[in-house]
Amino acid sequence: MLEILKIKEEMLEKVASLYNKVWSVRGTSFLERLQKHMNYEGFTGFVIVSEDGDVIGYSYGYTSLPEQYYHGLLSNEFNSEDYQKWLTDCFEFVELAVHPGYRKQGHANQLITKLLDGVGHKTAILTTQQNNFSARKLYESLHWVLYKETFYPGDKSNPFVIMVKKLR
Template sequence: MLKIINLDIHNEKALKEVNEIFQRTWNDSIEESLKKHTGYEGFQCILLQIEEKTIGFAYGYSSVPGQYYHDLLHRHLSPQDYESYLTDCFEFVELAVLPEYRKKGFGARLTNCLLNQTPHKNAVLTTQYENHRAKHLYHTLAWVTLDDAFIPRDERYVIMAKKLNK
């Protein structure tokens, strides 16, 4: 049975499952970032489970002035794009699905479910320029590319945004 549930941030087992999925996806840990982000305004994280096994997750939070990434995007975007997309905005931070469950629509399902839960009018995300699968997924879900030459660290990223019709 397939179900989507909200993450209980006090459930250490669920937090460990999220970290394991992230490690299998990106060969890195998300534990420290996730714990920090749970304290952000508007934090939401959903888990996709099949028969009690967590196979994917998505999370984000309200994007507000004073946050590192919000301010970084603000400096990079045009005043028009900032006003259009980064006000009343949900920052879509992470999406990960275990490799054996990809290409089955689970990423789209997690994305849509998470965005449907947010009260915000806009959403923004960044993904690696070379991550063609992610960019394709987001484009099919009506995200638009605002900039494809964003370099916040040592790698090129794409800034994408979406109007949420709220």
């Protein structure tokens, strides 16, 4: 039986290992970023753990604040009225991954729903690769709305989209 648990310090290496597997990445940069993000205001995250104790999925995010790097990138994409509407009381949905062997079973939906349940913010924001159509379809099915079709948080050859959601 699978179990959804809050992310704890002792799980971080397993979460990072899953990230590296899903995104075909090597190294420790994600682990370091996750450890840093755990100290951000409003951090919350969940994992789905198999009967064997393996992390087969995770999601996490935190309060989006002006002093944060990614918040700064996002804020450049909003006019002042939209900034007030979407980014002033906002939960930033940062990461989601499910092991390839466990996809198409509703786990991503469960992780997103659990993550956003009770975060206490007015809105939520996420970015995903522009060509990640399965993720975009999932988010749209959960009532996320496309805010911007083309957003470059880094490499100009890898466009992202910005999606937003009202939470209350």
